[in-house]
Amino acid sequence: MSHQHPDDDTRGRLKVRRIAIDTYHENVAFLNRHCALYRAEGFQALSKVEIQANGTRIYAVLNIVDDDAIVSPDELGLTEQAFEQLGMENGNLVCVAHTAPPHSMDLVRRKIRGERLALTDFREIIHDITDNRYSKMEMAAFLVATVQSGLDREETLSLTRAMTETGERIQWHEPLVADKHCIGGIPGNRTTMLVVPIVAAHGLLIPKTSSRAITSPAGTSDTMSVLARVDLSPEEMHQVVAETHACLVWGGKARLAPADDILISVERPLGIDSEGQMIASILSKKLAAGATHLLLDIPVGPTAKVRHMNQALRLRKLFEYIGDRLGIHLEVVISDGCQPIGRGIGPALEARDVMQVLENNPDAPDDLRQKSLYLAGRILEFDPDVRGGQGFHLARDILESGRALKKMREIIEAQGAASPIPPSAPLTFEIVSAHSGYVTAIDNYQLAHIARLAGAPMDLNAGVDLLKKLGDEVEKGEPLYRIQAEFPSDFNFARELAEKDNGYRVGEKKEISHRYLEI
């Protein structure tokens, strides 16, 4: 194999080429094994490289390619995210050089050894992560280090601060900007889409940015997308808020606390969970979104994310401590997480439940209505003019008078109404009870999993429609819920899983899970 060597004036310069591979928040560069630079620079697979062009500098992990059709020896391939960050055209010359691992990995290694990190340390780490200088492995190392020796209160505060400082921060120029967040894990829990119009109808500012579902069958953005456009630019979002005092949009376009998105892309597949990371993730997003007042909902239940009351209480203290230090007015509600909220699980089904409540339809699911009124009431009490304890009644008045529905219609119109979707999914199947008795438990995870297999959230109409809830009496053969799907294979997967374990326990009345929480 001949070893071609670059002239000095093109030393380290290669033609950049877009490689349409999605490596999910990791920059990967591809170099041909016969590239002169590969040998001259002593590159190896998994080396970190620095790519420069026109004053822009990006970082990537190297993969070595043995196929000229993917990248030829005078080219450097970049995955889509990296290519976009560099902002060059195919064929432009770029400089490639070795780069040392980010300096802040020294700090990560200190954390691994069990040392405490300071605010400046977290700032360096988060800065390098946001700059895509960390490989997935390095992020995994950081995350495991923070889980294992743990983040104490001060470290969690520092991490939150560091994550808030990177990326944009929205300015609303209002003294009270309300927001809400739920720790998650409860299917069908679409209170946000009721709280926002109620609070906005009262006159408070509540510009809500949400994520899309990652592991759940629907996020607020997915459900809202059934009714309106949600992928608004920051400018469009400002316009909607100026018109309606509210919005219900996807937060992905706003570049809020971008380090959070990157870290989540590693945390999720690893299945590791750190309270410190979770708190920093939630609060940094809210602060970046410009919230001044935040209501946090922590559902507790045997199949919720938070399973024990003492864990919920500890989380509350931590949230309060950090919220106070960062100057956000924060209140925590611990709620019942024993079963799904409402009836529908999946974007269109949940949107139906939400609209039924807004329309004061007598068939509207009462648990969704009550919980939403309670949460909206607590947010209304952030208003100095609302007397403590009066929020719930005020919220109910706003809902019953139709003002909440009117506000929701304004928001939908301002964001741009979605084109109507066909009324229901063509394939349905009812899961029935194997014997008579009472519904004594419902497994949130199993129901979410079945709804996902049915196609939610990608197929808006897919999901699960609950016909029985906790405490309901059922006869043998009576349907517990209905699976809806659009595609036969999705339908079969969901049905097979539900037939193996339908997620319901039917037993004696005395076995019904004790709901120790009011909402």
Added chain:
Amino acid sequence: MSHQHPDDDTRGRLKVRRIAIDTYHENVAFLNRHCALYRAEGFQALSKVEIQANGTRIYAVLNIVDDDAIVSPDELGLTEQAFEQLGMENGNLVCVAHTAPPHSMDLVRRKIRGERLALTDFREIIHDITDNRYSKMEMAAFLVATVQSGLDREETLSLTRAMTETGERIQWHEPLVADKHCIGGIPGNRTTMLVVPIVAAHGLLIPKTSSRAITSPAGTSDTMSVLARVDLSPEEMHQVVAETHACLVWGGKARLAPADDILISVERPLGIDSEGQMIASILSKKLAAGATHLLLDIPVGPTAKVRHMNQALRLRKLFEYIGDRLGIHLEVVISDGCQPIGRGIGPALEARDVMQVLENNPDAPDDLRQKSLYLAGRILEFDPDVRGGQGFHLARDILESGRALKKMREIIEAQGAASPIPPSAPLTFEIVSAHSGYVTAIDNYQLAHIARLAGAPMDLNAGVDLLKKLGDEVEKGEPLYRIQAEFPSDFNFARELAEKDNGYRVGEKKEISHRYLEI
């Protein structure tokens, strides 16, 4: 975008396609975003998938592709390692399905939470790693977990056992199979190539498998490759050992403790170091190679891998404890690691030093000679017929009589002599002292780095030739060492680095680093 859906009989089946990308010990699968399965199965980038064909099952991490030229919607791309593991032809049909993260990740998460793991736990983890069920992220999580809460003695023993059990184990059918290992970090430290012929000339079996350089300018395999073929198959290695009682080969073809190679591919770029991992890595390789008696060299010095005597002593105890439990006779030598050993740094230069010692050349570097005789002597004393304390003299007799040189020639001939390389690299440059005085310190890392930039180990002739060692007197302008390179850009990189920091400290006689160790 139309959503094509597979018929039930081809559900989950795609045409496999080799993608010539080297992802270095990670299986990656590529799926087109418009592939029917992508949506039907709810795949996401970084999902883990299981690929089955003809009874073979492999695991891979998913990347999503938006270019039909890389993989079309009815294809599944596999990186080279994954493609080879599956053992199919391009275009063969394979089944693809979601796979849960390996069950043993639960054990890793337990370790992250600070729990102790048992032998059965380590067996499960190492089994899954060897099966390529772990992503790089998951391996990083395992490694960090073992670094952070640490592995106690029993856990290190369990990990070593688990790593030894996977892969092959060579049987030599001899009661005494000698081996040596050095913890590393000292450039030019090629004692193995002297110890092996001396020990074999005495009649002991010493079949030495070595690694290639990963981060150093030369490993034993790289240096030996200047003189002989080193990439022998297991059968060829057995033949060489039968003929000569020894070998000096690259261990990569023997599939010894394969989990170790996989873990190192993550450990190295992360730059994390765990004593437990290191001990398990070294001992599992030696046990798999069939060694019964092992001499371990731990160099200590301010720029060596082990920097303090107390760390070396702790490591010695740990090695002894685990060696005893695993039934390998193990002795530890703590040696001086204050500076490089010999003169040359780089494969050809180090091979020159080795041959000078074997040939009893009066110019041969004395430190390399003395250290090699000492280590060989300690191994000779494993022989029950050699009286304690007589090993050194015996080794010296074997060397001075020319029997070691004769043995080395036999080994080279049996492995197959390498074709001679041109006598020296065309580009050389001398780094001179900026002032007069004594060499008071030499930075191992800096010299290794300069030698690597010059092209070592890939260009056999490249490297650094030391002209002054610790304690030597130098005049202002007198050369300290010579850089050798083959390619102008390598040469310039190495020279620039050396001119910035040449790695030498020249000062007063009293400042010379105290060498508290005899060898």
